[in-house]
Amino acid sequence: xxxxxxxxxxxxxxxxxxxxxxxxxxxxxxxxxxxxxxxxxxxxxxxxxxxxxxxxxxxxxxxxxxxxxxxxxxxxxxxxxxxxxxxxxxxxxxxxxxxxxxxxxxxxxxxxxxxxxxxxxxxxxxxxxxxxxxxxxxxxxxxxxxxxxxxxxxxxxxxxxxxxxxxxxxxxxxxxxxxxxxxxxxxxxxxxxxxxxxxxxxxxxxxxxxxxxxxxxxxxxxxxxxxxxxxxxxxxxxxxxxxxxxxxxxxxxxxxxxxxxxxxxxxxxxxxxxxxxxxxxxxxxxxxxxxxxxxxxxxxxxxxxxxxxxxxxxxxxxxxxxxxxxxxxxxxxxxxxxxxxxxxxxxxxxxxxxxxxxxxxxx
Numbered sequence: 001x002x003x004x005x006x007x008x009x010x011x012x013x014x015x016x017x018x019x020x021x022x023x024x025x026x027x028x029x030x031x032x033x034x035x036x037x038x039x040x041x042x043x044x045x046x047x048x049x050x051x052x053x054x055x056x057x058x059x060x061x062x063x064x065x066x067x068x069x070x071x072x073x074x075x076x077x078x079x080x081x082x083x084x085x086x087x088x089x090x091x092x093x094x095x096x097x098x099x100x101x102x103x104x105x106x107x108x109x110x111x112x113x114x115x116x117x118x119x120x121x122x123x124x125x126x127x128x129x130x131x132x133x134x135x136x137x138x139x140x141x142x143x144x145x146x147x148x149x150x151x152x153x154x155x156x157x158x159x160x161x162x163x164x165x166x167x168x169x170x171x172x173x174x175x176x177x178x179x180x181x182x183x184x185x186x187x188x189x190x191x192x193x194x195x196x197x198x199x200x201x202x203x204x205x206x207x208x209x210x211x212x213x214x215x216x217x218x219x220x221x222x223x224x225x226x227x228x229x230x231x232x233x234x235x236x237x238x239x240x241x242x243x244x245x246x247x248x249x250x251x252x253x254x255x256x257x258x259x260x261x262x263x264x265x266x267x268x269x270x271x272x273x274x275x276x277x278x279x280x281x282x283x284x285x286x287x288x289x290x291x292x293x294x295x296x297x298x299x300x301x302x303x304x305x306x307x308x309x310x311x312x313x314x315x316x317x318x319x320x321x322x323x324x325x326x327x328x329x330x331x332x333x334x335x336x337x338x339x340x341x342x343x344x345x346x347x348x349x350x351x352x353x354x355x356x357x358x359x360x361x362x363x
Contacts, residue, residue, distance in 0.1 A: 169204075
């Protein structure tokens, strides 16, 4: 490769580099600082990473990695590579109609996360873009949001917050997203794995990889983008937060690589952790959901383990191991009073609370 390669447009250069093998990329990254910057991009290594995966992760010819799902009434939405599919749930027990009634497109890489509003699906993808999909027409608009993967998004009251591997979080207004303008850019100095907007729309919390700060959980003012507080300080390096949610305007739940679910009370002067629950098998926790009362569900990184927790108890209430051809993490879960839905690398599973034995079945 001659010096003229650095004069190529960025998207063309990334495409060229994506055809190289790992050893060549490593050597190329030692040539100069600019090439090092490009060879470290996720888009360059994604093809290599997919080739390294066990072929059991292939489904219908498509790489299905780290799926995300949401349940809205009688509709289940889930990701399949760059698609978001919408399926009606059967009225006779929560099963899934096999044929999707809508497919939402807009990303060139896998969809990382998405949220649902009254009128739109807002998704973030591995292509660094945010897409706004109209729920009623499947039409969508996309705009470049970050330099690397958009790992997480949240949306309330016309405000979008996004977090990325490029070590930034951004605040957007739905009225300004058509031309890709943002209200604030927050330099987190660490990869952002999770974000959550306060129900009061006064602040938002970011969960980062915990590689450069003592606290991976930080709260930011929504109006100014300034840091308000850090939650906790006793995190070991690498104890990143993979999922975070507001249970109430003043109670935040978090989980991640340190194997704990933590409950934070923002009304206390030090915004401290008021209770924590440890995963019994010392596994990272990829996802949590609360019913807003006393029940929490968590998804483990090993063997597809889902656990149910009662906040009034110190130990796990009940656990289930989901059958899977691979030892896949539970990447996402959602539950209501009758069912729990969990997404693994290659399959969706349903837990029926109305059956006394609580059997998990593949969907």
